[in-house]
Amino acid sequence: MARGVIRYWAAAKDAAGVAEEPFEAATLAELVTRITGGRDELARVVLRSSFLVDGEPVGRRAHDAVVLADGATVEVLPPFAGG
Template sequence: MAKGTIRYWAAAKDASGVAEEPFEAATLAELMANVTAGRAELARVVRRSSFLVDGHPVGRRAHEEVVLAEGVTVEVLPPFAGG
């Protein structure tokens, strides 16, 4: 199980109530389950979000297959408006 930091941007930051927080999780799926437990609005935002793991886009990879390393930073990027 890795320890790291999760950073929230825009609507994810509003829904979580914090800009970032520490976590312990082995995979991105486990992390998302942990941080959204009891936080319905954050869960709603996360379902529509994309993710960076140490600056690398997760893309369409299954979150269960994204293994988190010790000291990792995960960023939650909700859809942004604009053009």
């Protein structure tokens, strides 16, 4: 299981109540499950969000196929207005 930091931006930051927090998870899917459990507003935002793992876009890859390395930085990017 990897340990790292997850960073929240814009609406995700508001919903999480913090800018970043540590995590322990093996895959992005596991991480999403862990961070959204009991946090309904964050879960709603995360469903619309895209992700970067160590600066690389996840894109359309299945989240259970995105393996997290120890020391990874995951960023949650909700849709931004004005693109």
